[in-house]
Amino acid sequence: MAVDILVTLVLIVLYLFLGIWYRNRNSKVKVWPVVGMLPTLVSNVDQIFDFLTDMVTLNGGTFKFQGPWFSSLNFVVTAHPININHILCRNHENYGKGQEFREIFEPFGEGLVTSDSHVWKRLRKVLQPFTKNNKKYAAYLDRILRKMVEGSLIPVLQHVVRLGTEVDLEDLLHRFDYDYICLLTLGCNPKTLSVEFPVSGTLKAFEGVEEALLYRNFVPKMVWRLQKWIQIGEEKKLSKGLKTVDDFMYGCISSRRKELRRSGLEAEFDDQYDLLTAFMVEEEGSDMSELGKSDKFLRDTAYNFITAGMDSTNVNLTWFFWLIATHPWVENKIMEEMKANCPESIDGKMLYFGGEELNKFVYLHAALCETMRLYPTVPLNNKTSVEADVLPNGGHIGPNTRIFISMYSMGRSEEIWGEDCLEFKPERWISKVGKIAYRPTSTFVPFGAGPRVCLGKDLCFKMMKIVAINVLWNYQVELVENHNVVMSSKAIALHTEHGLKVRIKKRQ
Numbered sequence: 280m281a282v283d284i285l286v287t288l289v290l291i292v293l294y295l296f297l298g299i300w301y302r303n304r305n306s307k308v309k310v311w312p313v314v315g316m317l318p319t320l321v322s323n324v325d326q327i328f329d330f331l332t333d334m335v336t337l338n339g340g341t342f343k344f345q346g347p348w349f350s351s352l353n354f355v356v357t358a359h360p361i362n363i364n365h366i367l368c369r370n371h372e373n374y375g376k377g378q379e380f381r382e383i384f385e386p387f388g389e390g391l392v393t394s395d396s397h398v399w400k401r402l403r404k405v406l407q408p409f410t411k412n413n414k415k416y417a418a419y420l421d422r423i424l425r426k427m428v429e430g431s432l433i434p435v436l437q438h439v440v441r442l443g444t445e446v447d448l449e450d451l452l453h454r455f456d457y458d459y460i461c462l463l464t465l466g467c468n469p470k471t472l473s474v475e476f477p478v479s480g481t482l483k484a485f486e487g488v489e490e491a492l493l494y495r496n497f498v499p500k501m502v503w504r505l506q507k508w509i510q511i512g513e514e515k516k517l518s519k520g521l522k523t524v525d526d527f528m529y530g531c532i533s534s535r536r537k538e539l540r541r542s543g544l545e546a547e548f549d550d551q552y553d554l555l556t557a558f559m560v561e562e563e564g565s566d567m568s569e570l571g572k573s574d575k576f577l578r579d580t581a582y583n584f585i586t587a588g589m590d591s592t593n594v595n596l597t598w599f600f601w602l603i604a605t606h607p608w609v610e611n612k613i614m615e616e617m618k619a620n621c622p623e624s625i626d627g628k629m630l631y632f633g634g635e636e637l638n639k640f641v642y643l644h645a646a647l648c649e650t651m652r653l654y655p656t657v658p659l660n661n662k663t664s665v666e667a668d669v670l671p672n673g674g675h676i677g678p679n680t681r682i683f684i685s686m687y688s689m690g691r692s693e694e695i696w697g698e699d700c701l702e703f704k705p706e707r708w709i710s711k712v713g714k715i716a717y718r719p720t721s722t723f724v725p726f727g728a729g730p731r732v733c734l735g736k737d738l739c740f741k742m743m744k745i746v747a748i749n750v751l752w753n754y755q756v757e758l759v760e761n762h763n764v765v766m767s768s769k770a771i772a773l774h775t776e777h778g779l780k781v782r783i784k785k786r787q
């Protein structure tokens with residue numbers, strides 16, 4: 280009897296395995312009982328963006344990932360332009376960040392990046408006109424950008440040239456972004472970009488928190504919750520990092536309030552019109568003034584802006600300098616454009632251009648867009664459906680489903696960019712009349728699109744152009760031989776795995 284039961288069990292298991300093998304025999308992604316597609320995902324984690332690109336290409340632009348049973352690791356990845364237009368623009372009300380995203384990214388608090396519905400609408404209504412149309416704020420951003428380039432970037436580059444040593448350009452640019460974004464939001468300069476290349480505890484804490492939040496995305500919810508409860512592993516690191524970050528931000532808020540009280544609100548704030556100050560000095564009666572009374576609100580807003588901005592232009596500029604170092608003919612064309620637009624004999628000095636003047640740098644703009652196409656700063660944009668929906672290319676979406684828009688896969692899609700989609704060719708962005716060519720919005724969305732488009736987009740282009748012009752005009756960036764430049768999959772932004780090691784020489 281016992282033998283009969285054993286044989287029957289063995290036969291059932293064999294039958295199940297044969298069934299799975301038969302269903303999976305032609306498929307690149309195996310779906311296993313209990314664990315679903317997780318083993319394939321784990322084995323491809325080091326080249327996750329290429330793996331997801333293969334999957335969406337094989338599946339007509341949209342791929343459904345099946346996670347382990349009873350886990351929240353099911354998601355959809357899409358790179359199809361008509362779906363992108365649907366999710367970001369036409370039916371955007373149905374695609375927010377979602378409760379689970381907010382739980383994972385809890386340090387963002389009640390900030391813009393993780394909020395939805397009426398909370399998001401109210402914040403966006405306050406922040407969008409402020410960041411886009413406030414002249415005082417725009418002038419302050421311009422002034423601090425000039426100061427940072429003149430007072431930090433150029434002196435540090437000159438120091439590196441004098442020493443003749445190699446430098447990690449990605450680290451250098453990351454420090455530039457971090458100092459700039461702290462000035463923009465908190466009005467204080469942590470001075471991480473200086474010739475000593477100091478180790479900044481606060482910057483390390485911001486980075487540590489981001490790493491821990493990324494980890495939460497890849498493990499079942501109950502695992503990270505348990506770790507949080509007993510304070511071990513990544514969760515312990517997160518709590519420690521967050522304390523450092525919060526102490527820093529609340530410290531800035533408190534000293535700014537004290538300063539304003541001392542100097543009196545009637546004082547002129549033109550010199551120091553950062554985001555915090557703007558909220559604090561806004562006249563009574565407006566939404567901004569109401570929100571500015573709460574330290575928690577200011578902390579959340581600052582955290583959202585700092586994390587959105589500190590890993591932004593440096594990522595694109597790192598890939599840009601690497602691409603032009605490996606495509607010297609592109610660098611020559613950028614130099615020609617600069618010679619045509621820059622005044623002569625300004626050796627070693629800063630070059631600064633206003634918005635109108637920057638529009639003349641068409642080829643540089645094209646090269647920056649081309650870089651973002653191949654190496655989008657944010658490779659995956661996360662959304663969650665509110666209600667069930669059918670995507671325009673036919674995919675069914677359940678309610679409360681996580682969806683990743685793969686900007687990385689879109690940039691490498693033959694259907695969108697043609698057979699030469701993997702080549703670095705800024706020319707594809709330029710029209711016959713020498714202007715930036717028209718492209719449908721839904722084919723290129725590194726900043727998102729529609730009502731939730733990135734609030735820092737215009738600022739980013741300005742920063743990237745000013746930094747690129749000042750570096751290239753004065754210096755030659757040479758890659759260190761045998762240094763392997765590869766993408767990292769260990770951050771939310773598309774960093775390199777080992778940095779960008781270069782030597783900087785004075786341009787002759």
Ligand code: HEM
Pocket residue numbers: 367391392393403583584587588589591592595656657660724725726727728730731732733734735736738739
């Ligand atoms: C190369 C630079 C940058 C890129 C590629 C980028 C990209 C993005 C993307 C993809 C989103 C998500 C849009 C969505 O949810 O659909 C976003 C949102 C956002 N970005 Fe950026 N960003 C950059 C720099 C910045 C900077 C410097 C700032 C701050 C000054 C900033 C502030 C924000 C904010 C506040 C949001 C949230 C908008 C909302 O949810 O309404 N970004 N960005």
